Amino acid sequence: MGKVRRYEVTAAGDFASVLAVLTDHLGLRLLSHDEGERSWLDTSTGTLGRAETTLEFRRPTGDATPSLTWACEGRVLVSDPCVSSTPPVQASDLPATPAFARLVALVDGGELVLGPTVSSQIAVLACLDDEEKTTARVVFDRSETLDGVALPMMLEVLPLRGYEDDAAALEKKLKRSVALSASSASMKELALRGVRSGHGASSGHDSAALVPSMSAAGAWRAVFQNLSESMTRSFSGVLSGNDPEDLHAFRVAVRRIRTILQDGDDVIDPESRDRFRHEYRWLGDVTTPTRDADVHLIEFPELVATLPSSRREELAAFNDVLLRHRTDCQAAMVAELRSLRRAEFGTAWLSFLADDDSWTGCGEVADEPVLHVVLMRVNKANRQFVKSGRKISKKSPAIALHELRKEGKRLRYLLECFGPLFDEKALASILKPLRELQDVLGEFQDTEVQAHALLDLAGELASGEDHSALMAIGGVIEQLGVRGADARASFSKTFGRFDDRKVQKAFDRLEPRKKKR
Amino acid sequence: MKVLATYNIKGGVGKTATAVNLAHVAAAHGNRVLVWDLDPQGAATFYFRVKPKVKGGGKAIVRGSLELGDAIKATDFDNLDLVPADFSYRHLDLWLDDAKKPLARIRRALRQVSDEYDYVFLDCPPSISLTSESVFRAADALLVPTIPTTLSLRTYEQLDRFVEENPDMVRELKILGFFSMVDRHKRLHRRFMNELRTAHPEILEATIPNSTDIERMGVHREPIGAYGKGSKPARAYEALWSEIQNRL
Numbered sequence: 153m154g155k156v157r158r159y160e161v162t163a164a165g166d167f168a169s170v171l172a173v174l175t176d177h178l179g180l181r182l183l184s185h186d187e188g189e190r191s192w193l194d195t196s197t198g199t200l201g202r203a204e205t206t207l208e209f210r211r212p213t214g215d216a217t218p219s220l221t222w223a224c225e226g227r228v229l230v231s232d233p234c235v236s237s238t239p240p241v242q243a244s245d246l247p248a249t250p251a252f253a254r255l256v257a258l259v260d261g262g263e264l265v266l267g268p269t270v271s272s273q274i275a276v277l278a279c280l281d282d283e284e285k286t287t288a289r290v291v292f293d294r295s296e297t298l299d300g301v302a303l304p305m306m307l308e309v310l311p312l313r314g315y316e317d318d319a320a321a322l323e324k325k326l327k328r329s330v331a332l333s334a335s336s337a338s339m340k341e342l343a344l345r346g347v348r349s350g351h352g353a354s355s356g357h358d359s360a361a362l363v364p365s366m367s368a369a370g371a372w373r374a375v376f377q378n379l380s381e382s383m384t385r386s387f388s389g390v391l392s393g394n395d396p397e398d399l400h401a402f403r404v405a406v407r408r409i410r411t412i413l414q415d416g417d418d419v420i421d422p423e424s425r426d427r428f429r430h431e432y433r434w435l436g437d438v439t440t441p442t443r444d445a446d447v448h449l450i451e452f453p454e455l456v457a458t459l460p461s462s463r464r465e466e467l468a469a470f471n472d473v474l475l476r477h478r479t480d481c482q483a484a485m486v487a488e489l490r491s492l493r494r495a496e497f498g499t500a501w502l503s504f505l506a507d508d509d510s511w512t513g514c515g516e517v518a519d520e521p522v523l524h525v526v527l528m529r530v531n532k533a534n535r536q537f538v539k540s541g542r543k544i545s546k547k548s549p550a551i552a553l554h555e556l557r558k559e560g561k562r563l564r565y566l567l568e569c570f571g572p573l574f575d576e577k578a579l580a581s582i583l584k585p586l587r588e589l590q591d592v593l594g595e596f597q598d599t600e601v602q603a604h605a606l607l608d609l610a611g612e613l614a615s616g617e618d619h620s621a622l623m624a625i626g627g628v629i630e631q632l633g634v635r636g637a638d639a640r641a642s643f644s645k646t647f648g649r650f651d652d653r654k655v656q657k658a659f660d661r662l663e664p665r666k667k668k669r
Numbered sequence: 670m671k672v673l674a675t676y677n678i679k680g681g682v683g684k685t686a687t688a689v690n691l692a693h694v695a696a697a698h699g700n701r702v703l704v705w706d707l708d709p710q711g712a713a714t715f716y717f718r719v720k721p722k723v724k725g726g727g728k729a730i731v732r733g734s735l736e737l738g739d740a741i742k743a744t745d746f747d748n749l750d751l752v753p754a755d756f757s758y759r760h761l762d763l764w765l766d767d768a769k770k771p772l773a774r775i776r777r778a779l780r781q782v783s784d785e786y787d788y789v790f791l792d793c794p795p796s797i798s799l800t801s802e803s804v805f806r807a808a809d810a811l812l813v814p815t816i817p818t819t820l821s822l823r824t825y826e827q828l829d830r831f832v833e834e835n836p837d838m839v840r841e842l843k844i845l846g847f848f849s850m851v852d853r854h855k856r857l858h859r860r861f862m863n864e865l866r867t868a869h870p871e872i873l874e875a876t877i878p879n880s881t882d883i884e885r886m887g888v889h890r891e892p893i894g895a896y897g898k899g900s901k902p903a904r905a906y907e908a909l910w911s912e913i914q915n916r917l
Contacts, residue, residue, distance in 0.1 A: 250787065
């Protein structure tokens with residue numbers, strides 16, 4: 153049996169024009185033409201990839217039923233409609249057919265992990281002989297990542313058993329008619345690279361390439377692009393829900409974008425700024441319950457460990473409650489992230505970043521040097537933060553500390569996102585005590601939020617006759633209370649380290665000194 | 670790998686339609702399926718639009734000088750392959766007669782692809798000959814389409830008797846008879862079906878109707894499931910396949 157041959161389509165023209173060449177000029181018969189999203193699945197150890205097979209979950213545009221396709225070297229082993237509109241997570245979620253039974257055996261009880269997801273147009277064509285029998289299949293594929301990174305158009309020639317010579321003849325004809333270059337990468341591999349690299353992006357904590365002389369609008373735009381790429385990289389992981397770090401990274405990027413939007417008055421077009429602030433707030437809100445659920449699950453074992461050993465076993469059932477709650481939150485979040493609202497907003501955001509006109513003459517200080525503009529905003533944020541912090545006393549309500557935390561985040565994100573503009577030493581001397589202070593404020597808030605959430609979830613256990621688990625949860629909440637009190641007690645000292653004269657003076661040194669000649 | 674042969678001593682009873690349609694159903698369910706068209710008329714080969722020619726000749730397969738895998742052609746359907754007919758198969762009896770251990774020849778050829786397929790359908794020519802005996806030896810089950818008429822009743826019983834009288838040859842061969850080309854409007858068909866079911870309760874419940882939809886396979890040159898999915902005869906083949914699987 154001949155191996156599948158892959159080509160990157162280097163011809164000028166869009167999908168439709170290349171498809172027209174294949175059908176009209178080369179006389180290939182169009183068997184199907186589908187549009188929609190598709191995701192690749194594999195086990196966490198890559199079992200399916202090692203077996204040279206791919207498992208694709210396809211969600212067509214419109215009302216058509218999603219399907220699951222297992223293929224080996226481009227040849228479909230089985231393709232079945234899916235009852236569920238979400239990809240299978242476990243082998244037991246796969247359709248009960250003989251072929252999928254082989255897949256289940258291959259997966260061997262493992263979980264299926266969602267890989268890259270792309271939006272695709274796929275045309276399958278047949279090369280026919282004089283009996284109108286298919287002698288080779290051609291798969292023509294144009295895909296882009298969910299955030300609009302276009303992947304190269306790919307064309308695969310699949311020889312059919314017993315017709316290898318016909319496939320070779322077809323390849324020759326194809327090369328004469330369409331500009332092609334041989335490719336060793338499959339669309340799955342291209343998608344993986346596209347999603348991961350986001351075309352040259354780096355991790356969420358990396359900064360955009362900024363220089364002090366660039367315009368404020370240019371710098372804001374660069375920061376947004378950098379943060380958007382960070383979101384893109386973690387997006388498929390957020391949908392799969394396999395690693396809480398993906399959601400965390402995604403949310404950090406969202407929060408940073410919100411902060412930079414907030415401080416983008418007179419730099420960004422006001423209408424766009426208002427619209428995107430509103431949408432990013434929504435995006436942050438829809439991911440919050442899942443992140444909270446992740447935190448419960450991550451921290452629960454540590455909290456349980458603080459209890460006497462006799463009580464720990466009583467909490468096994470509660471761990472199941474947390475898991476169920478997390479699954480529910482994840483499903484609700486994925487539905488929102490796959491919604492039309494999110495798609496339209498994502499497209500509008502990328503168009504906004506890509507459109508030069510959106511960044512020309514868009515605000516009073518848009519064309520001023522960024523360093524001047526951003527230093528004014530950093531100093532303003534710092535003054536506000538220090539003023540609020542000094543007002544905090546032992547009697548201040550918890551909400552006052554939560555508000556202070558938000559102000560601290562705003563300052564921190566401004567400093568971090570525009571970090572390359574500042575003097576390194578001055579920046580480091582500010583960020584160190586600021587991060588410590590934020591950790592304290594974060595610990596205080598997290599323990600409060602967790603205690604409330606655990607109390608709510610514990611209601612699920614309250615209906616049972618066994619109240620020992622409830623008692624144990626009471627113990628956990630008590631521990632959270634102790635941690636929260638410790639955090640609050642250390643606030644004054646930690647804030648003092650930030651409100652120190654040396655640190656505050658460092659704000660005056662953020663502007664890099666000009667080098668002497 | 671299970672080997673199923675569609676067989677009847679009598680011709681024109683729907684053997685080829687059975688092999689082609691059941692193979693298509695089995696493949697659509699995700700099984701890896703091979704059809705071997707042993708009938709020199711090549712009707713199954715025609716239905717799959719494959720040219721009726723075995724490169725190197727059918728004789729080479731029987732003799733073992735050509736691997737069965739080298740003669741296989743993919744059909745237009747996923748997981749469904751074909752060993753096409755060759756007009757030279759009209760001499761199959763003679764080749765087998767010349768060969769050592771003739772009854773094991775087909776089984777031996779199939780053994781070469783046993784890892785590649787879940788089911789093999791042998792579409793046999795109508796007769797009792799060395800070819801059919803070789804098929805009986807290779808197969809796990811005979812699928813016997815039977816038209817509910819007096820003559821068919823006679824041939825079904827002939828086959829039954831043959832299998833009973835030759836236990837060494839057929840080993841654990843299952844005979845899975847079912848009614849084919851049934852016209853329920855005909856009182857005679859209904860009567861014979863009742864009589865034959867009484868005499869042979871092992872006959873399968875599923876029946877294949879006499880239908881122009883099935884005859885149109887020759888026009889479409891594909892299994893009925895491809896052009897008439899959901900039609901009554903297509904559903905009948907689905908039901909038949911389900912019952913056969915339970916009996917295997």
